[in-house]
Each structure stands twice: as structure tokens, then as C-alpha cells.
Amino acid sequence: MDWITTVxxxxxxxxxxxxxxxxxGIGGIEAILIRIQLMKPMNNFVSAQVFNELITMxxxxxxxxGVMPIIFAVMNAVVPLQIGARDVAFPFVNxxxxxxxxxxxxxxxxxxxxxGAPDAGWTSYTPLSGSEYSGTHGVDFYTIGLQIAGLGTLxxxxxxxxxxxxxxxxxxxxxxMPMFTWTTFITSAIILFAFPAITVGLVLLTFDRILGANxxxxxxxxxxxxxxxxxxxxxxxxxxILILPAFGIISEVIPTFARKRLFGYSSMVFATILxxxxxxxxxxxxMFTTGLGTVANALFSISTMLIAxxxxxxxxNWLFTMWGGQIRFTAANLFAVGFVPTFVMGGVTGVMLASAxxxxxxxxxxxVVAHFHYVIVGGLVLGLFSGLHYWWPKMFGRVLSxxxxxxxxxxxxxxxxxxFFVQHFLGLMGMQRRIVTxxxxxxxxxxxxxxxxxxxxxxxxxxxxxxxxVITTRKPADAPNDPWEDGRTLEWSIPSPPPEYNFKQTxxxxxxxxxxxxxxxxxxxxxxxxxxGSIHMPSATPLPFVMSVGIFIAxxxxxxxxxxxxxxxxxxxxxxxxxxIIGLLITFGAMALRSLYxxxxxxxxxxxxxxxxxxx
Amino acid sequence: MMxxxxxxxxxxxxxxxxxxxxxxxxxxxxxxxxxxxxxxxGQYDLMKLSITIMIVVLxxxxxxxxxxxxxxxxxxxQNEVPEQVEGNFKLEVIWTAIPLLLVIVxxxxxxxxxxAQGEDLSNxxxxxxxxxxxxxYWWEFTYPQYDVTTAQDLIIPTxxxxxxxxxxxxxxxxxxxxxxxxxxxxxxxxxxxxFSFSAPNEGVYRGKCAELCGRSHAFMEFKVKAVxxxxxxxxxxxxxxPAVLPEDTQLAEKFxxxxxxxxxxxxQGGPVAPNLTGIGGKQSVAGILLNQGEGQEDGxxxxxxxxxxxxxxxxxxxxxxxPNPKDLGLTDEEIDGIAEYLANYKLDYE
Numbered sequence: 012m013d014w015i016t017t018v019x020x021x022x023x024x025x026x027x028x029x030x031x032x033x034x035x036g037i038g039g040i041e042a043i044l045i046r047i048q049l050m051k052p053m054n055n056f057v058s059a060q061v062f063n064e065l066i067t068m069x070x071x072x073x074x075x076x077g078v079m080p081i082i083f084a085v086m087n088a089v090v091p092l093q094i095g096a097r098d099v100a101f102p103f104v105n106x107x108x109x110x111x112x113x114x115x116x117x118x119x120x121x122x123x124x125x126x127g128a129p130d131a132g133w134t135s136y137t138p139l140s141g142s143e144y145s146g147t148h149g150v151d152f153y154t155i156g157l158q159i160a161g162l163g164t165l166x167x168x169x170x171x172x173x174x175x176x177x178x179x180x181x182x183x184x185x186x187x188m189p190m191f192t193w194t195t196f197i198t199s200a201i202i203l204f205a206f207p208a209i210t211v212g213l214v215l216l217t218f219d220r221i222l223g224a225n226x227x228x229x230x231x232x233x234x235x236x237x238x239x240x241x242x243x244x245x246x247x248x249x250x251x252i253l254i255l256p257a258f259g260i261i262s263e264v265i266p267t268f269a270r271k272r273l274f275g276y277s278s279m280v281f282a283t284i285l286x287x288x289x290x291x292x293x294x295x296x297x298m299f300t301t302g303l304g305t306v307a308n309a310l311f312s313i314s315t316m317l318i319a320x321x322x323x324x325x326x327x328n329w330l331f332t333m334w335g336g337q338i339r340f341t342a343a344n345l346f347a348v349g350f351v352p353t354f355v356m357g358g359v360t361g362v363m364l365a366s367a368x369x370x371x372x373x374x375x376x377x378x379v380v381a382h383f384h385y386v387i388v389g390g391l392v393l394g395l396f397s398g399l400h401y402w403w404p405k406m407f408g409r410v411l412s413x414x415x416x417x418x419x420x421x422x423x424x425x426x427x428x429x430x431f432f433v434q435h436f437l438g439l440m441g442m443q444r445r446i447v448t449x450x451x452x453x454x455x456x457x458x459x460x461x462x463x464x465x466x467x468x469x470x471x472x473x474x475x476x477x478x479x480x481v482i483t484t485r486k487p488a489d490a491p492n493d494p495w496e497d498g499r500t501l502e503w504s505i506p507s508p509p510p511e512y513n514f515k516q517t518x519x520x521x522x523x524x525x526x527x528x529x530x531x532x533x534x535x536x537x538x539x540x541x542x543x544g545s546i547h548m549p550s551a552t553p554l555p556f557v558m559s560v561g562i563f564i565a566x567x568x569x570x571x572x573x574x575x576x577x578x579x580x581x582x583x584x585x586x587x588x589x590x591x592i593i594g595l596l597i598t599f600g601a602m603a604l605r606s607l608y609x610x611x612x613x614x615x616x617x618x619x620x621x622x623x624x625x626x627x
Numbered sequence: 628m629m630x631x632x633x634x635x636x637x638x639x640x641x642x643x644x645x646x647x648x649x650x651x652x653x654x655x656x657x658x659x660x661x662x663x664x665x666x667x668x669g670q671y672d673l674m675k676l677s678i679t680i681m682i683v684v685l686x687x688x689x690x691x692x693x694x695x696x697x698x699x700x701x702x703x704x705q706n707e708v709p710e711q712v713e714g715n716f717k718l719e720v721i722w723t724a725i726p727l728l729l730v731i732v733x734x735x736x737x738x739x740x741x742x743a744q745g746e747d748l749s750n751x752x753x754x755x756x757x758x759x760x761x762x763x764y765w766w767e768f769t770y771p772q773y774d775v776t777t778a779q780d781l782i783i784p785t786x787x788x789x790x791x792x793x794x795x796x797x798x799x800x801x802x803x804x805x806x807x808x809x810x811x812x813x814x815x816x817x818x819x820x821x822f823s824f825s826a827p828n829e830g831v832y833r834g835k836c837a838e839l840c841g842r843s844h845a846f847m848e849f850k851v852k853a854v855x856x857x858x859x860x861x862x863x864x865x866x867x868x869p870a871v872l873p874e875d876t877q878l879a880e881k882f883x884x885x886x887x888x889x890x891x892x893x894x895q896g897g898p899v900a901p902n903l904t905g906i907g908g909k910q911s912v913a914g915i916l917l918n919q920g921e922g923q924e925d926g927x928x929x930x931x932x933x934x935x936x937x938x939x940x941x942x943x944x945x946x947x948x949x950p951n952p953k954d955l956g957l958t959d960e961e962i963d964g965i966a967e968y969l970a971n972y973k974l975d976y977e
Contacts, residue, residue, distance in 0.1 A: 059842040059945045132839045138815075139798040139840060144763075229815040235799065236818055269699070275714035278723075300801060300837075301812050302820035305745035309738045316730040316737075323726040324719065330691050331718065336709050337701035348696060355688050359681035366733060368740040369673045371809020372659045375801060375837040439660050440653035441805040443837040446845035450917070452925045453833075454653050531708070 016551040018102035019511060023109050024088035024406065030113050031080030037120065038072035039473060041065050046430075046466040049459050052451035062447040063130040064149065068123075070133025071153065074249070075160055076116040078391055082256045083112075083167055085398050086195045088406045090171060092502035092509060093189045095180025095518045095525075100173035102549045103605070108166035110559035115160025118566055122152035129153035132445060134242055135216070137227035137235040142220045148570055154217045155566040161206055161213070162562075168202030171195055180501070181540040182520035186280070189500045189524075190273060193280055194259030197287045198252050204291065205248035212241035221569060236301060243294035251290040253387060255283060257394025258325060261347045263500065264401050265329055268344035269336030270497050272524055275328040282321035282328075289318045299367045300374045308367040315365035322358055326351060341495070342416025346397035349424050353393060357385030360435065375445075378438025384431045396423070396476070401495075408488030408508045415479040423472025429465025433458040499524035504537045512546045515620050546615045557601045565594025657833045659805045666808040666824040669740055676736060680729050748790035748823045755783060759793045761800035761813040761836070764843040764944055765901050765914060775866045776891075778901030780909045781851045784859035785829055793820045801838035804851050810837045826853035831910055842946035850910040854977065861976040866904055870895045873968040882965055885955045892972070900949065905974035912936050913943055933966040 014026065045065050048056045057065065091099055099105050122128040127147030131140035140150045175196045179188070188196070216238070218224035225231025227238050266273045273279060295303055295311040303311075329351055338344070360382040364370050373379055396419070404410045437458050442449060449455050493503040501518060502509075504526045516539035522528045529537055568590025576582050584590055655661045662668040748754045759781075760767040769776045783789050793802055795813040803810030808824035826832065836847035854862065870893025873879040887896035892903045907929055911917050913936050917926035926932075938959075940949045952962050 059845070063839070063842060063844075136799055136839070144798050144841060229817060234817065236814060269709075270701075271709050272711045272713070274712060275719050278714065278719045300810050302814060302818060305741050308745075309741045312737050312741065313730075313734050316734055319730055320723060320726045324723055326688060327691075327722040328714075328719075330688070330695055331712075331715075333695045333699055335712065336699050337705050338696065338699050339701045348692075352685075352689055352692055355685060359684055362730070362733065363674065363677040363681060366673050366677055366737040366740075368670045368737065368744055368809065369677065371811070372667070372670050372674070372805065374810060375803075436652060439658065441657040441659060441833065441835065443803065443835050445839040447842075448845055450848075450915070450925070453657060 013551075015556050016553045018098075018106045018549050018551055018555075020087045020091050020099050020102065020105060021406070021509065023105055024084045024086075026109050027080045027084035027087060027112075028406075030109075030116065031077060031084055034072050034076035034116055034120070035078070035081065036473075038069055038077045039470065041069035041072065043466060043470055045069060046463040048447065049449075050463040051460065052449050052453075052456055054448055057447075059447045060130065063132075063445075064123075064128035066445055067129045067132055067135075067149075067153070068120075071119065071129065071157070072116075073387075074133065074253070075157060075164075076112075076119065078253060078387070078395065079164060080112060080116075081395050081399075082198075082253070082391075083108075083164075085260070085395070085402065086167075086171060086256065089398075089402055089502060090192055090195050091174065091178070092405070092505065092513060093192045093500050094175060094178060094183060095501050095514055095520065096174060096178040097513050097517075097546065098549065099170050100177060101170050103552065103555060104166055105170050106552075107555035107558060108163040108170065110163070110555045111166070111562060112160045112163030114559045114563040115156050115158070115163065115566075118159060118563055119152050119156030122149055122156075125152075134246070135238075136242075137216070137219070137238040138229075140216065140220075140238075141227060151217070151220060151570045154213045154220065155570055158210065158213045158217070159559075159562050159566055161210060164202060165206045165210070168199040168206070171199040172203065175199075180514075180518050180520050180525075183525070186277065187520060187523050187525070190262035190276070190279060191256070191259035191500075194255040194262070194283055197283050198255045201248045201252050201255070201287050201290065205245045205252065208241055209245035209249075212238065212245065215241070217569075221573065236298075239298050239301060240294070243297045244291075247294040247297065248287075248290045250383075250386070251286055253391050254394075255286065257350070257391045257398075258283065260394045260398035260401070261329060261350055264343050264347040264397050265332050266524075267401070267495055267497050267499055268339045268341060268347070269333045271332055271336040272499070272527070273328070274331040274334075275324070276523060278324055279328055282324040285321040286318060289314065289321070293318065296365055296367075296370070299370045312365050312367045316362055319358065319362050326355055326358075341400070342411065342413055342420055343397050343400035343495075345417060345420045346393050346400065349420065350390065350393040350397065353385060353389035353424075353427075357382060357389055360385065373438060375443055376438035377434040377442045377444055380444050381431045381434035381438065384434075388427060388431070393424075396420070402502075403483070404490035404494040405502055405507050405509070407484070408490045408506075409483045409486055410490050410494050411483050412479050415475055415482070419472050419475040419479065421472075422475060423469055426465045426468025426470075426472055430462050430469060431465070433461050433465075437462075493526075497527075499527040501525055501537065504529070510620070512548065512615055512620065515546075516543055517541050543617050543620075545617065546620070547612055548615060549612045550610050552605075552610070554601045554605050558598045561594045561597030561599075561601065563594070564597065565591045568592075568594055654833075655806065656831060657805055661806060663806040663828060663830065663832060664808065664824055664826045666744060667806055669744060670809055673736060673740055677733055680733060684729070744822075746823070747821055748788055749792060749821055751788065751790060754788040754790040754823065756790050756792070757781070757783075759791055759802055759813065761793075761795045761797075761802065761840075761847075763797050763841050764836070764847040764947055766802075766834075766836075766847070766849045767796075767901065770863070773863045773867075775863055776898070776902050777866065777904065779849050779911065779914050781834070781849065782859060782862050783826060783851060783853050784856040785853045786825065786827055787856070788823050788825045790823045791821065793822075798840050799838050800836045800840045800847065802834070803837040804832050804834040806832050807851060812838060826851070829853050829855065843944040846913070846915040846944045848911070848914045852910065858976050862974060865974040865976050866893075869893050870904070871972060873964065875964065878961065878964045878968070881957065881961055882968070885952070885957060886965070889949075903969060903972070906972055907933075907970045908973035913940070916943065928970075930967060930970040933970045934963060937962045937966050 048054055127149045129149035131145050131150055215226040219226050225233045227233045227235045262273055293315040296315045299308055364373050400411055400416050440454055442455050490507040492506055518537035519540035571585045653660055662671045756771050758769040767778050768781045793813040795815055800813045801810045807826055811820045811822045830853055832851040834849040834851055873882055889900035890896050890903045912932035916932035918929040919926040936943050937952050
């Protein structure tokens with residue numbers, strides 16, 4: 012019950028982590044099934060229909076329900092602590108964001124149990140995703156599930172923007188913010204601008220499918236290419252929503268374990284902003300083969316290549332952060348160090364893809380599959396592993412086993428390289444993506460087998476990480492404030508895990524790497540910016556949960572509003588939108604309750620402020 | 628020992644890149660890395676340029692990374708705090724300028740190639756015009772200059788430019804012959820795409836559908852057969868010759884009523900399904916069951932393929948719209964008879 016009603020950013024981080032981890036596991040199992048099917052030519056491990064459902068759900072789940080929530084988990088756990096805040100700006104809204112994400116994700120995955128998962132690819136290009144060519148409810152689950160889950164992301168992004176703008180500790184100017192906070196800030200800004208696009212796209216597709224509109228139907232005056240534009244105007248910035256937080260994590264981990272401040276801090280900030288800006292200018296490079304014409308192709312080729320410049324700045328800054336430092340190879344740092352060359356690999360193939368005539372060959376082949384897995388797995392997932400190993404003691408008060416962590420790194424890393432390196436060549440040799448099987452003797456056989464073996468090894472790596480978590484959880488929570496001894500930012504100045512109110516006294520920030528600065532001045536804790544006093548806390552409430560349940564019910568009701576259940580009662584309920592109305596009533600009722608009942612929260616008095624965290 | 632291994636670990640993938648590149652793996656009729664025509668060659672040249680630039684970048688980054696990781700490990704007893712360096716304006720300008728320069732080096736030939744290959748040949752009298760229509764899950768090729776329509780095997784004369792106009796009859800597909808040219812999507816009316824390629828050498832090239840188009844996306848393959856101008860002209864004439872029907876009149880009647888309502892042979896039948904004229908001489912049955920013949924070392928006899936297809940089309944291409952001949956009331960003998968007729972229906976043009 013405590014977990015359902017919580018509005019504490021640290022507990023919501025744990026909720027995000029558990030839910031994101033759960034969906035990540037589902038997406039991983041889907042990936043393994045795909046690789047089993049492609050292990051040998053003309054395999055019939057799964058049918059063509061199931062294969063299309065697997066690839067669609069693997070992509071959708073991993074992007075929207077796997078890595079994004081884990082990013083949000085890390086952001087929630089770390090950002091308020093890094094800026095010296097007691098919570099996010101809107102704790103209630105933060106909880107709401109989590110619950111809408113969870114119920115959207117559950118709705119999407121219910122499709123496996125309720126007559127067919129979405130099968131039109133994670134990009135769901137029309138007309139294949141229209142009701143004419145995708146007759147099951149699969150794509151409805153996609154549109155409505157993602158809509159609900161996307162609501163949570165948008166809410167979360169706005170919340171982080173407000174938090175970072177308004178709640179930084181005294182003395183923390185923008186140019187003194189830790190890099191992870193900076194990337195969270197920029198990521199949230201991208202979310203703010205990119206998610207409305209997918210929201211609109213999903214509404215249009217829902218209208219086409221459920222209410223019979225013609226946005227993408229040529230016969231009715233629509234245009235299927237419109238979907239591609241809307242999808243990628245969201246979809247390309249989405250890539251940066253994913254990768255920027257990883258950049259932020261790496262920018263925290265590498266300085267800590269090199270015992271040096273980040274090289275070129277201001278150029279890092281500048282590069283991050285530039286990447287975000289360019290991220291919105293390049294969506295059409297996903298559509299070179301759609302037939303945009305020579306001028307558009309030329310312009311989008313060049314704008315895409317330009318992204319290499321800020322990214323290059325970042326890579327060299329990381330390398331020169333380590334230059335002259337004292338590098339310790341902890342598990343967290345192994346992942347961070349492994350990230351750099353792997354991400355560079357993904358980056359250079361990105362520049363290759365930007366060359367439009369060459370992209371006519373690369374597009375929709377395994378070369379692209381290799382490229383984006385190098386970016387998303389080799390970049391983001393390595394970054395997340397790094398961040399989780401790094402901040403685990405802060406979140407849970409327990410340091411993850413270093414030995415197991417290193418085993419995780421090596422199995423995952425080797426498995427990853429085996430899986431995806433060879434896929435570059437598969438693509439160049441003529442293997443298109445999203446195919447359920449392939450004919451023998453096309454030189455695809457051996458490389459596909461290698462790729463599958465690598466995927467199993469990655470699976471072993473993930474299992475080792477889970478084992479590590481289980482073993483660590485059974486140990487006592489005795490991590491010190493600063494378990495890595497070289498922590499630089501504010502979160503390391505308070506106990507692990509932090510008390511409910513984070514900072515007994517808001518700290519005074521005197522420069523970049525505030526805590527490191529105090530340590531170098533011979534202090535053991537931050538200089539407070541305020542006297543000890545009564546701390547105001549928001550009240551716990553089940554309303555965000557109830558609102559999300561309402562939306563979930565309304566979504567299901569809308570999806571089945573045209574179905575014949577062969578049962579007068581059920582037909583009456585669904586076909587007259589009664590279920591939709593009930594769901595919306597629950598949500599709006601909870602909203603009204605929230606508006607009308609004035610909750611002032613509560614206070615923790617100085618005598619009740621214990622130093623150590625109270626939760627696991 | 629440990630150090631050397633670290634170095635090897637960084638260099639091994641690079642060596643692997645080089646060796647794989649040099650071997651230029653893949654089949655000649657399929658691989659992007661073995662281009663068989665000027666368009667694919669142009670694209671391949673661009674790839675080689677970008678790969679070279681990128682490998683140089685990789686070598687530099689990996690070398691710095693390897694050096695840093697080995698040189699600046701924390702050693703036992705090393706407790707003094709390293710100097711906290713803020714950054715270095717000159718260095719940062721250098722690694723802003725160099726990528727910018729590399730991007731320019733790549734951007735110039737890219738833009739050149741885009742405009743060179745974007746040439747519209749749809750009014751060029753010297754080019755062979757081909758209208759490609761993609762269907763779930765087969766390809767239709769119409770030659771408006773010759774008033775000929777065929778399916779699955781695209782016959783083209785060598786050396787001539789082929790100007791394509793692409794469209795789809797249902798969902799989006801993508802027309803791709805890796806060894807001849809990059810792919811282009813087939814959109815519905817209103818956003819038709821045009822592009823062109825040519826094949827200097829005679830041969831059969833494998834084509835693929837590159838855009839997810841439903842259950843049988845993987846099986847939506849086709850072949851491009853480049854033949855001499857003489858053979859091509861002969862082929863056109865053969866295609867326009869009156870239809871050959873089964874000799875057995877009873878079977879011919881069955882074939883007409885059951886098959887020709889959708890399919891066409893010669894001057895008879897309908898345009899809904901693939902044109903069957905000369906189907907016995909094609910490279911494959913249904914695009915995916917390879918027939919025995921030149922360059923198809925893994926093919927089965929065309930008759931076996933035809934029988935496999937006709938006895939259960941859904942198991943070969945799930946989700947295709949052809950009704951099962953058994954459901955049309957044809958007996959096994961009749962199906963075999965039609966299979967035999969079709970397998971022997973060959974055009975003589977080579």
C-alpha cells in the first residue's frame with residue numbers, strides 16, 4: 012500500500028526501476044526468440060505472424076517500456092539529490108507519471124493474451140498498420156497503450172524541467188550543474204517538444220482504425236507518408252531522449268573514477284544543447300528511400316552528418332578527462348569505459364548512413380539494425396548498467412558485488428559485440444531487416460548463427476546482473492555516504508540511502524563538483540545554506556494510481572467498442588462506450604477530488620530528523 | 628602481459644574490419660559489396676570513402692583510449708590528487724574543427740551523387756520504361772513501350788538504362804536489387820517514386836522487398852535477369868504471342884475457369900494476380916521456391932516447386948491471397964496436371 016500511495020521521488024525511482032526492469036526482461040525474451048528463429052536458414056521455430064509480433068513488441072517494449080523507464084528511474088533517484096532539492100517540483104504529478112506509464116505498458120503487453128500483439132513493426136507504418144491490413148486488435152493496443160504510457164513520459168519530462176529550473180540549491184547556477192542534471196534537463200526539453208508529435212500521430216491512427224477516419228488512407232484523401240513524417244519528427248529526437256542521459260551518466264562516472272573534473276565542461280553543455288537542436292532537424296534521414304526528392308535528401312544528409320561534430324566533442328572530452336587521472340576499473344567504470352569505443356562505432360556508422368545515396372543500400376537492412384543497436388545497446392544500455400552500478404549504493408545503501416559486476420560487463424560486452432558487429436556485414440551482403448527467415452546459401456548462415464550465440468551471451472550477462480541484485484539485497488545496508496570515496500556531486504554528501512527529506516539543511520554550492528570542492532577544502536560535509544528547521548513534506552495519496560486505472564479502463568473500452576462479444580450484456584457495455592465513460596469518470600472523479608480537497612502535507616520537526624535513511 | 632592483451636583487444640576488431648572488407652564477402656548477384664552496375668558502383672564508392680574516413684576516426688579514438696587506459700591506471704599507493712584540469716580551448720577547437728572538416732569531405736561527393744543519381748529518365752526515349760507495382764506479396768512489371776506485363780522475373784536488356792516508376796497496390800514495399808542499385812519505396816498513387824539503373828553484364832540478380840509488408844515480407848523476392856538486346860526483343864515478341872493452353876481440353880477448361888479469372892497467360896485472363904506467361908522458364912516459383920538452372924545451385928526442379936506451391940500456397944507464402952486450388956474443387960490429379968502444364972510453359976528467347 013505504501014508503494015501505491017508514495018509520492019517520494021526515491022520510491023518512485025524504485026518503482027520505475029522494477030517496472031522498467033520487468034518490461035526490459037520481456038523485451039529481452041522477445042529478442043532471444045527472434046535470434047533463435049534466425050539462427051539457421053528456413054527455420055520454422057515461430058510462424059511469420061508471431062515473428063512480426065515479436066519484432067514489433069521487441070522494439071516497442073525496449074524503447075518505450077524498457078530503457079525509458081529505467082532512465083526515469085535513474086533521473087528520479089539522482090537529479091533531486093544532485094541539485095540539493097528535497098523532492099521534484101510536483102511529487103503528486105511524478106507519481107501520476109509512473110502509474111500512467113505502468114498501466115500503458117501493461118495494456119500494450121496484454122495484447123499477447125488478448126488475441127494478437129501489434130504486428131506492423133515498432134514504426135507501425137501505414138497502411139500496413141491500418142485496419143484493412145492489420146485486422147486484429149494488435150495495433151489498437153499499440154496506439155492506445157503507447158498513448159497512455161507516453162502521457163507518463165511527458166508528465167515526467169515537464170516535472171524535471173520545473174524541478175531543475177526552480178529547485179537548485181543556493182549557489183548552483185546553470186553552469187555549475189552536474190552533467191547528468193544537465194542532460195536530464197535537455198532530455199526533458201526534447202520530451203516536451205517531441206512527445207506531442209507522437210501523441211498526435213497516435214490519435215490520428217486511432218481515429219483511422221477505431222472511428223473510421225481517413226488521415227492515412229489514400230482512397231479517402233489521406234497520405235501514408237504523413238505518418239512517417241509525424242512518427243520520425245518524434246522518432247528521431249527520441250533517439251536523443253535515450254542517449255543524452257547515457258552521456259550524462261558517463262560524464263559522472265568517468266570523472267569520479269579518474270579522480271579528475273570533467274574536461275571541457277562548458278563545451279560539453281554546449282554540445283548537449285546542439286545535439287538536442289540538431290536532433291529535431293534530421294528526421295527525414297529515416298525516409299531517404301521514401302522519395303523526398305534530391306533537394307530534401309541533400310539537405311537532410313548534411314544536417315545529419317553535422318551531429319558528428321558535437322558528439323565528437325563529447326568523446327574527446329571524455330578521453331581527456333581520463334588523461335592525467337588515476338583510473339580505477341570498478342564495474343561502473345568498466346561499463347563507462349566500454350561505452351566510449353562502442354558508442355563511437357555506432358556514431359561512425361551513423362555518419363555513413365547519413366550519406367543518402369549510400370543509405371539507399373543501407374536502409375532497412377541489418378546494417379541499420381547493427382547501427383542502432385550499437386547506439387542504443389552499446390550506448391544507452393551500457394550507460395544504464397554503468398549508472399546503476401554507480402548509484403546503486405546511493406539508492407539502496409548497498410554496494411553491488413564488484414566481482415559479479417565485472418562478470419556482467421565481460422559477458423554482456425563480448426555477447427554484444429558478437430551479436431551486432433557481424434550484422435553490419437549481413438546488411439551489406441543483402442540481408443534486409445524484419446524478415447522471418449532467409450534462403451540458405453546466401454552467405455547469411457554463419458553470421459546469423461554467430462549473432463544468435465552472442466545474443467545468448469548477452470542474456471547471460473543480464474541474468475548475472477539480476478543474481479548480483481538478489482545477492483546484494485540480502486546483505487545489510489551499510490554503504491557509507493560516499494562509497495566510491497571520490498564522489499564529486501551533492502548526492503554523495505548525504506547518507507546512503509538518503510533520509511526521506513534528502514537534505515536536513517539545503518547545502519550551499521560554491522562551484523562545479525560542489526562536494527569535491529568541500530572535501531578538497533578539508534570539510535567532511537557541505538556548508539548549509541539554511542538553519543535546521545521544520546521540513547515540509549507532501550502527503551502520500553492513492554489518487555495517481557486511481558487516475559491511471561481509470562485511463563486504463565477507458566482505453567480498453569475504446570479498443571473493444573466495435574466488437575461483437577456474442578453476449579448482449581457485454582455488447583451493450585462496450586458498444587455504447589459505457590466502459591469508456593466509466594473509465595473516464597474514475598479518472599475525472601479522482602481529479603476533482605484532488606482539486607477540491609486541500610491537502611497541505613505535513614512537517615518533519617527537527618527532533619524527528621534521523622540521519623540515516625528509513626527505507627530499503 | 629596484461630598490457631599487451633589490452634592493446635590486442637583494441638586492435639582485434641579493427642583487423643577484423645579490414646580483413647572482412649578486403650574479402651568483400653557475399654554473392655555477386657546479391658551483395659552490396661560486389662556492385663554489378665554503375666548505380667550500385669557509385670553508391671559503393673561513396674561507402675568506401677565514408678568507411679575509410681570512419682576507420683581513420685576509429686583508429687585515432689581507439690588509440691587514444693588505449694593509451695589513456697593503460698597509462699593512467701591508478702597504481703597502488705597513488706594517493707595524491709591529480710591536477711583538476713578545466714579544459715583546453717585550443718584542443719577543444721581542434722576536435723570541433725576536425726570532424727567538421729571530415730563531414731565536408733564526405734558531404735561534397737554525397738551531394739554530387741544525390742543529384743547525379745536523382746536524374747529523371749521517365750521521358751528518355753533511349754531508356755526502357757518499366758512500371759513496377761508491388762503487391763502483397765509479389766511484383767508486377769509493366770513495359771508501357773512494349774505493352775507487356777510480367778511478374779517476379781524482371782527481364783532487362785544489358786547496357787540500357789532502365790527507368791522505373793514505382794507504385795504499390797496495397798501496403799508500402801521497397802524495391803531493392805542490392806548488386807544493381809539501392810532500394811526505393813513503392814508508395815500509393817500521389818507519391819510515386821522514380822529511379823533508374825542499368826546492368827552492363829548478362830546475369831540474374833536477386834531482388835528483395837525491403838519494407839515490412841506483412842506476414843510474407845521475407846518471401847517477397849524477385850529476380851532481375853539481364854539479357855542481350857536481341858534476346859530481350861525476342862522475349863517481348865514471345866510475351867505478345869497468343870497464349871498456350873493445356874493440351875487436354877478438359878484441363879484447359881478447368882484452368883480457364885479457375886485460374887484465368889485472376890491470372891493471365893498471353894492474351895487471355897485477368898490482371899489481378901501474377902502473369903503466368905512462360906512461368907516454367909522463370910527463375911523461381913512464387914519468387915521464393917528457386918528453380919533448378921544456371922546460377923541456382925540450390926534449386927529444385929521447376930515441376931516440384933510448382934506442385935509444392937499449388938498443393939498448399941499458404942504454407943509457402945503465408946497470408947497471400949491465392950485460394951487453395953483444392954478449395955476451388957480441383958482434384959489432386961488436376962492440380963498436378965496444371966502444375967505440369969505450367970512447368971513446361973517456357974519461352975524461347977535466349
